[in-house]
Structure formats: structure tokens, C-alpha cells
Amino acid sequence: MATQNLSMPPKKNRLNNIEAFFTDIPKKILLKKFDIPKGISEMETKNKLKHILKKNIPFDEAPSFLGGSVKPHYVPAVVKAIVNRSEFFTSYTPYQPEFSQGILHVLFEYQSMIAELTGMDTINISTYDSATALGEAALMSSRITKKNRFIIPANISWEKKTVLRNYVNNLGMEIQELRYQDDGLVDISELNTKDVAGVYIENPNFFGIFDTRLDEIRETTENTILIVGINPLGLALMRPPNEYGADIIIGEGQGLGNHLNLGGSLLGIFGCKKNHVRMMPGKIVGATHDKNGKRAYCMTLQTREQHIRREKATSNICSNEALCAVGATVYLALLGGLGLQELAITNMERANHLAALLKKYGFSFPFKKQFFNDFVAISPINSKKLNDALLKRKFQGGLILKNWFPELGESFLFGVTEMHSIELINGFAEEIHEILQTIEKT
Amino acid sequence: MKEERYQMAYYPELLLNELGTNEEMDNSRNPLPVSLQRKTLKLPTLPESEIVRHYTHLSQMNYGIDTGIYPLGSCTMKYNPKISEEIANWDVVTQVHPYQDDTTIQGSLQIMFELEKLLCVITGMDAFTLQPAAGAHGELLGMLIAQAYHKENGERRDEVIISDSAHGTNPASAKMAGYTVIEIPSHEGVVDLDALRSVLSSKTAAFMLTNPNTLGIFEKDILEISSEVKKAGALLYYDGANMNAIMGKARPGDMGFDIVHLNLHKTFAAPHGGGGPGAGPVGVRKDFKKFLPIPRIRRDKKYFFSYAHPKSLGKISQFYGNFPVLLKAYIYIIMNGGDGLTKITERAVHNANYMLDRLKNSSYLIPFGKKRMHEFVASAINLKREKGIRALDIAKRLMDYGFHAPTIYFPLIVNEALMIEPTETETKKSLDDYIDALIKISKEEPSIVKTAPHHTSFQRIDEVEATKNAIHNWKEIARLSVSK
Numbered sequence: 060m061a062t063q064n065l066s067m068p069p070k071k072n073r074l075n076n077i078e079a080f081f082t083d084i085p086k087k088i089l090l091k092k093f094d095i096p097k098g099i100s101e102m103e104t105k106n107k108l109k110h111i112l113k114k115n116i117p118f119d120e121a122p123s124f125l126g127g128s129v130k131p132h133y134v135p136a137v138v139k140a141i142v143n144r145s146e147f148f149t150s151y152t153p154y155q156p157e158f159s160q161g162i163l164h165v166l167f168e169y170q171s172m173i174a175e176l177t178g179m180d181t182i183n184i185s186t187y188d189s190a191t192a193l194g195e196a197a198l199m200s201s202r203i204t205k206k207n208r209f210i211i212p213a214n215i216s217w218e219k220k221t222v223l224r225n226y227v228n229n230l231g232m233e234i235q236e237l238r239y240q241d242d243g244l245v246d247i248s249e250l251n252t253k254d255v256a257g258v259y260i261e262n263p264n265f266f267g268i269f270d271t272r273l274d275e276i277r278e279t280t281e282n283t284i285l286i287v288g289i290n291p292l293g294l295a296l297m298r299p300p301n302e303y304g305a306d307i308i309i310g311e312g313q314g315l316g317n318h319l320n321l322g323g324s325l326l327g328i329f330g331c332k333k334n335h336v337r338m339m340p341g342k343i344v345g346a347t348h349d350k351n352g353k354r355a356y357c358m359t360l361q362t363r364e365q366h367i368r369r370e371k372a373t374s375n376i377c378s379n380e381a382l383c384a385v386g387a388t389v390y391l392a393l394l395g396g397l398g399l400q401e402l403a404i405t406n407m408e409r410a411n412h413l414a415a416l417l418k419k420y421g422f423s424f425p426f427k428k429q430f431f432n433d434f435v436a437i438s439p440i441n442s443k444k445l446n447d448a449l450l451k452r453k454f455q456g457g458l459i460l461k462n463w464f465p466e467l468g469e470s471f472l473f474g475v476t477e478m479h480s481i482e483l484i485n486g487f488a489e490e491i492h493e494i495l496q497t498i499e500k501t
Numbered sequence: 502m503k504e505e506r507y508q509m510a511y512y513p514e515l516l517l518n519e520l521g522t523n524e525e526m527d528n529s530r531n532p533l534p535v536s537l538q539r540k541t542l543k544l545p546t547l548p549e550s551e552i553v554r555h556y557t558h559l560s561q562m563n564y565g566i567d568t569g570i571y572p573l574g575s576c577t578m579k580y581n582p583k584i585s586e587e588i589a590n591w592d593v594v595t596q597v598h599p600y601q602d603d604t605t606i607q608g609s610l611q612i613m614f615e616l617e618k619l620l621c622v623i624t625g626m627d628a629f630t631l632q633p634a635a636g637a638h639g640e641l642l643g644m645l646i647a648q649a650y651h652k653e654n655g656e657r658r659d660e661v662i663i664s665d666s667a668h669g670t671n672p673a674s675a676k677m678a679g680y681t682v683i684e685i686p687s688h689e690g691v692v693d694l695d696a697l698r699s700v701l702s703s704k705t706a707a708f709m710l711t712n713p714n715t716l717g718i719f720e721k722d723i724l725e726i727s728s729e730v731k732k733a734g735a736l737l738y739y740d741g742a743n744m745n746a747i748m749g750k751a752r753p754g755d756m757g758f759d760i761v762h763l764n765l766h767k768t769f770a771a772p773h774g775g776g777g778p779g780a781g782p783v784g785v786r787k788d789f790k791k792f793l794p795i796p797r798i799r800r801d802k803k804y805f806f807s808y809a810h811p812k813s814l815g816k817i818s819q820f821y822g823n824f825p826v827l828l829k830a831y832i833y834i835i836m837n838g839g840d841g842l843t844k845i846t847e848r849a850v851h852n853a854n855y856m857l858d859r860l861k862n863s864s865y866l867i868p869f870g871k872k873r874m875h876e877f878v879a880s881a882i883n884l885k886r887e888k889g890i891r892a893l894d895i896a897k898r899l900m901d902y903g904f905h906a907p908t909i910y911f912p913l914i915v916n917e918a919l920m921i922e923p924t925e926t927e928t929k930k931s932l933d934d935y936i937d938a939l940i941k942i943s944k945e946e947p948s949i950v951k952t953a954p955h956h957t958s959f960q961r962i963d964e965v966e967a968t969k970n971a972i973h974n975w976k977e978i979a980r981l982s983v984s985k
Contacts, residue, residue: 080850083719088755094622098838101584108588114607117596125600141556149565152776155906157957161563162775168517171975181973187634190819221815229679298539322599322820324778345967350960359967365673370682375673378635381776395546397524
């Protein structure tokens, strides 16, 4: 029995015969045959899905060391239990605050905790992902400055670049890339911010490297909008971007209590300083009172949004990733400041552990700077060949960078988190060692 | 009467930072140089049990479709099957990385491949992309495709036409794609063909339309509309927010639409998540296929991501779309089948018309005739004139009966609008109870209605004060006066 196969109400309750409801549809286009197979039961559905999905190989069966904005992190049972409460996930965007105080309260805590981490004042309740967040940030910088040139490092992910172009291309904005230096950091020495709407930098950057030039960044971007791409976990150790002049921050929040899900249902973090809040895209929760003076929450500054301002809105965004923000809130509540710091240190230590082993087995490291939980390493053999051999041994290797950074040769971006135990890392490195030896012999 | 029984839970819940303690930051093991280390991190520490209670209390002060009827117009708040949630929580779904080798994600690829095909059949389009993360995101992609298409034909068209009854995302999305928005007035609740003809020109890139429209009226001149749009060399864009009215009965492709987006979190029963994640796949006719985002999903013995599409716009999302939402839509479609989906449409339309019929002889006005598809708009203008009761007051008072409000003050062309979409998953009793409450409210003392709600966790919330205060995080909460 399919849950949704509700029969029509008894005849006497019907207003007309059913076909009468559809007579406005021109006869010519009334569908004669609906070519979708007949429905199946819930049990059959589950079996069918089991059969299809068993062709996926999850992390446990073939652990991956793929770097980039999305990574495997442990999702505590409490996070799942709260996010799976249907009072939250079957509710709509909280337009009627008296009926939605629960999620509004959670989202206010989300805004507060991300504000604490980043040093920004106002965080929206999410954008789709960090790539669309960058697109929105570029548009926002142009709204603030009325200028059209936007500067990005050459070494950000290609996904971010292509999404950014789609967000700004038709609005007369021009993207300019800054090369990266030999140490892997973006070259800001020649940066000229005249006629520039905004400058985007990442810290840690796409190569995993912490940018140490905080004062220099602040000084060179003083007369423009500075957008900093953050890693929320890295911020447990690192100075928040408001301390070096950020006006806007964006980032990927998937790691905060959300699963990989093939890179779907991500959490675009977006925040800014208070003076720019009216130019901000997305939904914001504010604190207020109810009629009896009880502290309460509601969506606020809605006159920026499409349902009120239509084509004059700051963005078209309506549905967002609110439930992922709920997950992030519960996650941060569970870890607390000390827990998050501990986790960040673990991530960094594990990444360094893998890097040290790879160095021993002949990998080279193009950048000498301190990195967080991503790092670039160059393989002594063809990168694709190595990953194929690893896959046969039930491991997913690192992310191959050759397509985007050919100048780095057979390079990988490795990502390491708390999900990679020391034993797992040792085992992975051992497999690489064996593969390299086998190839050397042949 | 339900009013007497209903009382929403209330807990005097503090903020997390008021419940927990802030531990001093310990930088002794921080591997960063001191100059880079942060000095404070005020994220509170609480025992796990307290955290669970805190969020459980909050969840009980939140109303979802599992709590009761949620008839927001154009939002299609239908029951979300539990089996979809169960499957979406399997490790083979959750523990899969977007950069994994194609050979290790054959299950997910098969589901996306088949879902694209199913959506083509449902809409009558030739190809789909699943990448957009929400309806508005799909609209933006659709408008970018329109830009790419006209540009390829060497044409400069910079206007997009939108009806005054359109969803707010339509004009906002067109603008983000670089278009000038031309709004045309509707006539008797439908597109005014003369008004449309008068603005169509060689500058028109596209006409964005939802059918049935936001009043729940099927645009029966759709074939004339599409032929006029085509004659002008423009494209016809379908906003699929109202697809629940026609699934299995008619298809946008057959109506002449060139580009279509669907909201999988509406028609296809994926939950709304309190505001997302959603999914807004975009379907196109074959002429536009080459512009769709990469990667495309292909099959050649095995499924794989295909990137070699030189005319593609690139990406609109970081990866491939919100997979759990796509999965839930896939489950919904195969479980219900073509027969079930058609019945769903019939029942959804029946339910809306049943409610409308019961409201006919009440104080509520139903503008523009009496025939609707899956939703309808009632006006509280008479109540406002006679008793000073506004649509907002009615929305708030409905909560005292344990019901969620309809969409209010939309579409903008109806005064004091109450936009009601019950969906197919409400029983006759549920529809009757809702209408009984609406009628009862229209006869109640205005003083009770205007001060509603009374039975919710919180009474009427002051949104103006929120704007004035601009308190957006707990550090700023001290600026909130303790009590008014």
C-alpha cells in the first residue's frame, strides 16, 4: 500500500464529477496517457531502493581522503535526533512567528554562534552553499560600492569560480584573478583597489594554508569591501576575520553536523558587519517581544526580500538550507568552544600525520606554510594511476588537482578529519607505499 | 469546538549562552603562531541531556505538517511520507562524497538519471538538470539559459514579462539574470492577452508564467499566450510551484513552455525543512539542452558524470543538487506511480474546490469567479470594512483553533488576501474543521480576533520592534528591554 494513494472521498461529498475541475485545460493538451509505471507498495519501494543504493560505496567501506570544502565529519547522534524531529523538518519558512518560535529560536542561536566564531554582527539563516554564497557576496559588494570589478584569488575551487560567474555575468560585473605566490598564498602585493567593488580571500585557502599576513590584508583592502572565505572549524583556532577588516564572510558549514550526501544539502554561511545589513541577501531572525512582553523571535528586515520588494530585492533567494543550520546549531551546542577547539587541533594533527608519512614515501610538498585539514602533495607517480590502484584496495585517494592547476604536476589535495583515525591513516599510507614499490619494481 | 481544546506547548526557554557556561579558551595546544591565535571563543558548554531538553522544548513550540493542516497557498504543504526519511538516513546515502569516483556512486547516479527521465515525462520536456537547490535558484538558471539562447542567436533582448499575480521570486530572479522586468496587469484573474501583446516586442526575452496561476485559476488561453510569445521570438518560462494542480492531467511542455522549474519540496513531497533544503530542477526543450549545467549524467554500461559540454553554462550549485531531496522525490514518484500521481492531482483540486464551495455564502469574498484548481484566494475585505478585522488577524486567530494560517496578502492583486492550498493529504473532516473555524472567526467579537493568537506559545509578536532593535545575535540581546 502506497502511503499517498488516497482514494477520493465518497461520491456524496464530491462537488462535481472530477473531470469537471479540469475543463479549463484545452482538450488538445489534456494528457491522454501518463507514461509513468504503476505505483508500488512501501515495502517494494524500500527493497528497490536498497537494491539500487547498495551500488554506492560509503565512507566506511572505502574511506576517502578527498580535500575541498566538503568533508566527512562525525555527526553525533544528538544532532540526528533533533534534526529528525518532524516539528522542525515538516514546517515551512517561519512566516507566522507565533507558530514557529521553536525554529526561530534555534536559528537565532545559529546566527549568534556563527557571529561569535566569525566576529560578524549579522548572519543570515543560510545560502545554498559556499559557492552561491560567494556569488551573493560579489553582488552585495557591488550594491554597497556601486562598482563592478570583483577580485578573487586564482587558487579557489573551480566550482566557486563557475558559480560566481553565473551569478555576476549578466549584471556587468567583471571578475579579476590574482595569481598565487610560490608559498601558495594569494599575491596581494600588486593589489589595486581603485574602482573595485570587493576583494575575496580565503583563510585557510583552497590549498589548506593559513594566511599569516593579516595586517597586510587589512591595509590593502581598507578602501574596498573585504570578503573572507572561512572554515568554521579552523576559526576555533584562528583569529576571526573582523580582526583583519572583513566586511562580509562566507563559508561552507556542511562540516558542522551535516552529512556528505554527495555534496547536496550543504550550508552556505553568510554574514556581514551591521552597517551593511540592509544590502544583505537572505533571511535574518531578529529578537523582539510578544504582546505580553515575553522575549520572542521573528524574521526581520523582510523589506530586502523578494516576496515584498520583487525585482528590487537584494536577492531572489527564498527557500534556503535552514534545516542544515539547525543541525549546525545543535552540533556547536554539543561541542562548545573547547570541544570545537579540540576537534580543530585533532583535524590539524591528523592532516600533519598523513603529510609526514607521504613525505617519507616520496611525495613532495610545493608549499612550505602551515596548513589546516587540507594540504597539497605531489605524487611521485601519475595521480590518476595512484587513485585507481587505491580504489582496488578500498581507498579513495586525494582530490586530483591537475585539471585546474596543471602547473602543480601530479598533485593531490588531501583532506583529513577526525574521521580518519591514526590507524586508518597509517593503513592508507601503507597502501600507497606498497603501490609505489610495486610500480618501481615493474 | 477545537478552540477550547487547543493549547500550544510553552516553555520559558532561554538562549544557549544563558543556559551554559563559557570556559576560558586554552591556547596551550593551539598549533598556530600566537599572532594568529584567537583569544576568546564564547560558545557555551552544556551537558548533553540539557541540550536535548532545550531543543526538544523548542521543537514542541514549532508547528509542522505532522502537527496539523498547513494550507499555505503556493507552498503545497502536503504530508511527507516517512519511508523517504528512513531511506535518506541510510549510510549509502549520507556517507558518500561528491568527489568520489563515478564507479563508487552508481546508486546515486542511477537515481538521478532516472529522476531526470521521470521529470521529463511528467512535464513534457526533453531534458532536466537537478542542480538548482530551490525554486528561485531554478528560476535564476532558467533566466540564464534564456540569456545564453538569445545571445547565441545574436539577439539582444533585455526584457522579461511577468504577470502582476506572479510569485515574488520571478521578478527577483529575472533581475539577477540581468533583465528589466515588465509587469503586466491581469484581467479577471488571468493573463490579459491584449496587455501581453502590447508589451511583447523584439526586446522580450521571456514571459514567466505559472499555470494554474497564484489565484488557482488555469490560464485557459495558454495556447494563444504561447503562440503570441513565440511569434515575438521570446521564450515561455514555467514556474512549477503550482504543478500539484496538473500532474498527470496536463504538461507544461504540451502548453508550449520552453523552460520549466519544479519544486520537489512542494509537489513531490520532500519536506520543507523549516525553510529548506529544497530542490528546483530545471527542464528544457531540446534546443536549450546544450546550455544545461555540468556535469550531465550519462549511461554507457555504467552511469557517469559527463563534463565535455562546451556550451554549458557551467555550474549553478557547488555540486550536483540536494541529493536527499532528489531521492525523496524519486521515492514519491515510483511509489505512487502514474496512477497515484494522477489521483493526487484530482484529490488536491477536489479539496480546494470543496473548501471554496463551503466558503461561498460566508463573509469572505471570492474574487474572479468560482472555479479553481489546487488553491484559491479569498478576500477578507468585507470583514475589514465592517469589523476592522484584517487578513493578518484571521491568520493569527486560526492558530487558536490549532491550524496554520494560509498565505496572506498574496497575490498582491487581491485586497486582504487569504491564499489557501489544502493539498490532497487532508481529510474531509480536516477541511471542514478549517472552514468552520474561518466562518466562526468571521462572526467573532473583533476584539478577540484582533488580539489573537491567545492559545499559542507566544502571543502576537512585534515585528516592527524587531526591525527597530536590529538584534541579530545573543551578544546584542542586552539591548532588548526586559519587558514592555
